[in-house]
Amino acid sequence: xxxxxxxxxxxxxxxxxxxxxxxxxxxxxxxxxxxxxxxxxxxxxxxxxxxxxxxxxxxxxxxxxxxxxxxxxxxxxxxxxxxxxxxxxxxxxxxxxxxxxxxxxxxxxxxxxxxxxxxxxxxxxxxxxxxxxxxxxxxxxxxxxxxxxxxxxxxxxxxxxxxxxxxxxxxxxxxxxxxxxxxxxxxxxxxxxxxxxxxxxxxxxxxxxxxxxxxxxxxxxxxxxxxxxxxxxxxxxxxxxxxxxxxxxxxxxxxxxxxxxxxxxxxxxxxxxxxxxxxxxxxxxxxxxxxxxxxxxxxxxxxxxx
Amino acid sequence: xxxxxxxxxxxxxxxxxxxxxxxxxxxxxxxxxxxxxxxxxxxxxxxxxxxxxxxxxxxxxxxxxxxxxxxxxxxxxxxxxxxxxxxxxxxxxxxxxxxxxxxxxxxxxxxxxxxxxxxxxxxxxxxxxxxxxxxxxxxxxxxxxxxxxxxxxxxxxxxxxxxxxxxxxxxxxxxxxxxxxxxxxxxxxxxxxxxxxxxxxxxxxxxxxxxxxxxxxxxxxxxxxxxxxxxxxx
Numbered sequence: 001x002x003x004x005x006x007x008x009x010x011x012x013x014x015x016x017x018x019x020x021x022x023x024x025x026x027x028x029x030x031x032x033x034x035x036x037x038x039x040x041x042x043x044x045x046x047x048x049x050x051x052x053x054x055x056x057x058x059x060x061x062x063x064x065x066x067x068x069x070x071x072x073x074x075x076x077x078x079x080x081x082x083x084x085x086x087x088x089x090x091x092x093x094x095x096x097x098x099x100x101x102x103x104x105x106x107x108x109x110x111x112x113x114x115x116x117x118x119x120x121x122x123x124x125x126x127x128x129x130x131x132x133x134x135x136x137x138x139x140x141x142x143x144x145x146x147x148x149x150x151x152x153x154x155x156x157x158x159x160x161x162x163x164x165x166x167x168x169x170x171x172x173x174x175x176x177x178x179x180x181x182x183x184x185x186x187x188x189x190x191x192x193x194x195x196x197x198x199x200x201x202x203x204x205x206x207x208x209x210x211x212x213x214x215x216x217x218x219x220x221x222x223x224x225x226x227x228x229x230x231x232x233x234x235x236x237x238x239x240x241x242x243x244x245x246x247x248x249x250x251x252x253x254x255x256x257x258x259x260x261x262x263x264x265x266x267x268x269x270x271x272x273x274x275x276x277x278x279x280x281x282x283x284x285x286x287x288x289x290x291x292x293x294x295x296x297x298x299x300x301x302x303x304x305x306x
Numbered sequence: 307x308x309x310x311x312x313x314x315x316x317x318x319x320x321x322x323x324x325x326x327x328x329x330x331x332x333x334x335x336x337x338x339x340x341x342x343x344x345x346x347x348x349x350x351x352x353x354x355x356x357x358x359x360x361x362x363x364x365x366x367x368x369x370x371x372x373x374x375x376x377x378x379x380x381x382x383x384x385x386x387x388x389x390x391x392x393x394x395x396x397x398x399x400x401x402x403x404x405x406x407x408x409x410x411x412x413x414x415x416x417x418x419x420x421x422x423x424x425x426x427x428x429x430x431x432x433x434x435x436x437x438x439x440x441x442x443x444x445x446x447x448x449x450x451x452x453x454x455x456x457x458x459x460x461x462x463x464x465x466x467x468x469x470x471x472x473x474x475x476x477x478x479x480x481x482x483x484x485x486x487x488x489x490x491x492x493x494x495x496x497x498x499x500x501x502x503x504x505x506x507x508x509x510x511x512x513x514x515x516x517x518x519x520x521x522x523x524x525x526x527x528x529x530x531x532x533x534x535x536x537x538x539x540x
Binding site: 178181185187189 | 359389399414457
């Protein structure tokens with residue numbers, strides 16, 4: 001069983017890299033978005049699934065990355081791949097600045113602080129019109145790079161998942177989990193919980209930062225309301241919860257299932273799909289708060305590296 | 307011998323209540339101390355202040371001469387002060403082995419070997435890969451006890467080690483505490499079971515209403531009028 005997992009992953013990677021050769025432009029764009037959601041849900045899992053600190057404003061790192069990369073492209077003339085990495089750095093820096101005070105807050109207070117941060121960032125971006133274009137948004141130079149962005153998104157999704165695997169199988173990861181399990185005991189057992197939470201939040205901000213940049217480059221135009229929407233935070237949380245937080249494949253599974261579900265429903269029922277999405281949230285929270293893999297994990301005593 | 311821990315005029319208030327009110331005590335290395343007193347007398351608060359979970363309003367606490375009353379718990383732990391909790395605080399969704407592994411600063415292989423050895427010492431090696439939350443109450447208590455020993459602390463604070471533990475397990479636990487003392491460790495324990503306190507401790511401190519009421523050998527303490535009054539009333 002263990003041996004065919006890497007083989008299967010390799011085959012999947014080959015298939016996904018060959019996919020654009022056969023697919024329509026629409027197909028490539030759909031997959032590109034799926035990769036984006038996997039990267040986002042997995043990043044949220046890194047902080048919230050492992051340490052139990054629920055980030056209710058994780059899209060702030062996506063939006064900050066989008067603006068940072070776009071500015072690096074428009075104002076500094078950087079090539080877009082480099083600018084997108086800059087978006088990741090911007091995300092991590094914001095996480096450092098905001099995590100230092102906010103990660104001292106416990107439970108719901110941290111969640112609310114993150115929610116507030118997202119609103120604050122949106123207002124800041126709208127306010128500094130000279131730099132960001134304010135509410136008018138920011139246009140990027142025309143460029144058709146869908147194919148390259150497809151691969152870049154795929155790499156980020158795979159990268160964040162690989163990082164999650166590395167963390168979950170290390171003592172660093174175990175220590176992050178002690179914060180979720182019992183923070184007072186973790187502190188008393190010599191774990192510098194604030195520092196660990198800060199590392200986790202910074203790591204979890206890099207993926208959304210890069211993905212924000214890639215998404216901005218792909219769209220060619222960003223505005224405050226399009227890159228800081230609360231619904232994106234909620235969507236990534238639901239994806240991670242649905243698949244199973246604190247596992248490796250849970251967020252991937254959750255993102256994949258819910259993303260295709262949304263695509264299928266959205267095309268047919270433009271208004272109804274939000275209602276259905278809401279119903280899924282309620283059902284997941286009530287019926288299986290641990291998510292699909294969480295339930296299987298408990299039932300069959302599976303390792304958390306599932 | 308120079309004391310390993312000195313508490314000097316410790317005061318800790320919660321609102322208008324002084325949970326610890328001017329307590330001073332000194333622990334010499336290589337001995338077992340008991341801390342007793344009625345419910346609400348400030349025993350656990352004093353523990354929390356020594357380990358950095360709470361911070362003193364007044365007074366000083368020194369460990370090996372170094373002031374620790376402003377330090378965070380993880381710093382105090384790494385100086386060599388370990389503790390267990392009154393209510394069990396294992397990490398339930400980590401295995402017994404992982405509960406121990408997270409504690410050290412040594413290399414992974416070394417930590418693993420030490421964790422296995424400690425679990426074997428309390429006969430839990432068989433259950434090393436079981437989630438701590440699935441173990442029985444007594445077993446969780448043992449996991450918590452050996453978890454403290456991972457870094458070989460010089461001062462060990464045990465908050466009600468005997469509560470809810472059966473006789474056999476308790477005797478093993480008490481033997482383990484005596485062995486620690488024989489290795490030169492210092493132990494301070496809060497305990498309600500007087501048989502345990504009297505049989506194990508060399509010096510006993512009695513707290514009442516946040517103040518130190520008495521200090522001395524178990525036999526002397528047991529006969530002390532004030533102690534009897536604090537426990538049973540006049």
